[in-house]
Amino acid sequence: MTERLAFYAAVLILVTVSSSPVRLLLEQSLVSHLLIQMPALVLCGWTIARRHRDAINRGRESFNVGGATGLSFALIVFSFWMLPRSVDGSVQNPLYEFAKFVTLPFAGASLALSWPKLPPLAIGILKCNLVSMMLVLSWIYTTSPSRLCNSYLRDEQDMLGQIVAVLAIGLGCLFGGSLFCGTTTIVRRKSATPIGSGGRE
Amino acid sequence: MHQTVLFTSLVLMMAVAAIFLFSLSRSGAGDGSKKAPKLGALRFVLFIGALVLGAAVSIGSLRPWPRAVAAGADVVSVKVTGSQWSWEIDRKTIPVGKPVTFNIATTDVSHGFAVYDAGDQLLVQSQAMPGYINRVSYTFRTAGKYRIFCMEYCGVAHHDMTDEILVVAQ
Amino acid sequence: MRRTLFATCLVLAFGAAVLWWATSGLRAFTAETARRIAVLASPEPIPDVELVDGSGRSIRLSDYTGQAVIVDFIYTQCPTICVSLGDNFGRLQERIKADGVPAKLLSISFDLAQDGPRELSEYARVHGADASIWKLARPRNAGELRLLLEAYAVIVLPDGIGGFVHNAALHVVGPDGKLTGIYDLDQHNAAFLALRSFIK
């Protein structure tokens, strides 16, 4: 039920942020462009795909074992839109803008299909890497000697950097904190000998 | 001060070593009562003792504040700037008995400014950090030549980054 | 498993290609750098828009044919970056004089509302512009201004407190009237060397 509700909400939000006035409003500031519009597009893609996960996955599982393909796609898309040049492009070039509204929801969708399949090790590494990278990004935004995006004001870039730093620390605390209140089923084993021992090489 | 620090450390290290030796000398299987006596109480006493001792020494060592910077009309102010690999000191003759505040800067990487007396004992030091000015104060009690050494590794001529100041009687 | 490996490699290879393209081969992460690399590689013609200088005379880029020009964009009320541009132009003017290079300087104001002939003359006076080398001018109307800004890829944003934010740079226009190089405002040495390169 909630998933259905979320699905419709996501469709609604996707339509809303794509509509001209809202789109332009969010793109007026670098902060809302990068921290509201772009994440919203990803989240909508995620939510929409999640509802039809099984239908989409059916017959295609073998192409996305462990979520590797979907994750790679999403990471490439995110890297592309992290480039200041792409951000500038999306404001000035309708083709870029169109690409953004297509690729980001697709990246979100591909993440939604892949995330549950990712091995916990990969998820842990991704989370650590995310926090680290956000700290670096925050530094880049705040210390860049010039504006990274010609389309935006320097103040906004500084503000973006500061918000990203706060988000990085917040996410770090969240990820760290979640380790302490996990509810994973406890696997009790009698033997202390490890399962899946690599044995002697 | 230097010798006291060394002496105290060595004595405490020997104390720790003595405890080890005592315990190890009794590591052989004893008579029937194999296990050590209940030591929970002793551990607790040690813990509390360590806390109390630590608090006392810590408070004592921090009063007066060991990084206090002298200020006032009679303070001699010296500007020191480190660069790979030399010092620039704007005032190299300093009166004896007056508090001196060194304002330490650097033009490139981190350096460490340290003043050594004629007996090659380190008297006072402070880091030089890019973009900052670190301040440290010292009052020279005897006239003579004092050497300036670099204490923070700053590249391949780090050990050559030396200079001299002269403390003179007024 | 094999299918996934294949698909992942395909995605990564395609992605790497896209990112390579999107950064001009890992050289340009910002639109500004990309623009500079593109201009250096293939100089772009600049529309011959008519400008008006402080004393009402008309100036065209075509007036400079045969001579290299460095163009910058300013507004005279600018408290920060245009002052710095002015200083760097001043330095360039001295070097052009001293060196005898056949080159000129041109500052174009994009603040049509506030920068009239009087303001332009005042800016020239403050920065010591020698009219035989360094001229100041403004486009006649907003349409022509837009044309000019687009050609130089200068983006001007109102900063909300009466001024503007704009990408400040030294634009080198060759004797053939083509934009051949864009340099940071403090790279006046590189810009000057670019001017000299046209002599031989």
Next chain:
Amino acid sequence: MAQANAPGTISAPSCPADGAVKLTMLLTVAVLLLMMAFGLTMRMAQGALIQIDPTIFYRLMTAHGIGMVGIAGMSGSAIMWYFLSRHVSLAGWVFWIHLGLFVVGVVAILGSIFIGGYAGAWTFLFPLPAISGGVWDVGAAATYLIGVILVGVGFLVYLVEVGRAVIERYGNFANALGWPLLFSGKQDDVPPPTVIAAAAIVVFNGISTVVGAAVLIISLINLYLPSFTLDALLAKNMIYFFGHVFINASIYMAVIAVYEIVPEYTQQQWKVSRSFVASWNAVVFLVMAVYTHHLFQDGVMPAWALVMGQIISYASGIPLLVITTFSLLTYLYRSGIRWDLASALLVTGIFGWSIGAVPAIIDGMISVNNIMHNTQWVPGHFHLYLLLGQVALTLGFSAWLTRTGVHASLSGWNARGFTIYLLGGMGFAIVFLVSGASSIPRRWATHLPEWHLQDQVGSLFALAAILGVGIIVLPITKRLVLSMRG
């Protein structure tokens, strides 16, 4: 928890990536001896016993620093992996990746130093890698940073796998850190010491790796885009936070060998008491907050941070001395322990760590730091708990790992090697402390003539330490190679 194997057997449960652990110990022995040789070379150069160019000296110094820190971390991680696999289910291939990234990183680092000429010290203190005074170029510094990043990524993978396995078994880190016992006295399913230690290490070393990765990447970007500068004070905080936690973690990981092996000798389980749990939980916080004692000489640091550094320096000695050392000694008391190479080295490890804490805590006082900072006092204290602590624990683990059916008793060459190593190591470190009290700066390629005598005595002890380690590791290496072939 399983009853550990009785002494005298060789049927230790093999761990996942058993081969990688053994390979790591072999690598450790090789790197250790090489880096000790570098150390001896530096001491001899300082004592004017040999002449080397300062440029070479500082390259050796950089290699010695990063090599020792790296191999301490790597060997510690192998020890923790080996024993943790007794309690949780670890995926063997992860350790192979960890080891592989380490080796690639080390190759990059060695290349940057000995081919590229990088000599910016292992601490890569911003902005020294970028500003070399024309001695090494940007490429060398970048290769160095990339090498360290690769090693760091290996550690991240390793730590995440450990964290994953611990959560899989204990549900969450609160359980794995023994909070139910600590806060409500619950006695059921109390994690063994190894799990508690591993969980604590994952928390603090994980955080430090994330911060370290950020500052490394920032330094790397700064090399190529110098106009992107980093605040030097922030950089220093980040680097010392990362470095301090990392090197501490290497000791804490190795201590697990004591928790797991000593009970085999004393026939008494290492008990997880409330105070044990409390001290490890305290360590999580203390080890991260203590790094400011590296910044006492930076007057621009806020005073509260410096006071915190002094207090926590002292406080972090308490869990060590009152819990680990005290417990070990009570376990040994009247235990009838059989002394062999492994047990002797493991006890030495705790001994070196404990006595090393003394000069560390004393230098952690601001008033002392004012005259001891960056003198040879600093290498003095950390050689006590690295050379006589971490290294002893690692060698002890290796000796135990390769023990033969009959325990190698502490006699003959074993005893000689052990004694020479112990005396050499002690003497070496104490000479450093004496030199520190004589205000001799650390990290100086050439020394004043009046310092030469101390350097020469130090060189002699260094030679002894190398000799001792050499004698100890010779049979261990042979057996490691044999057991890997078999």
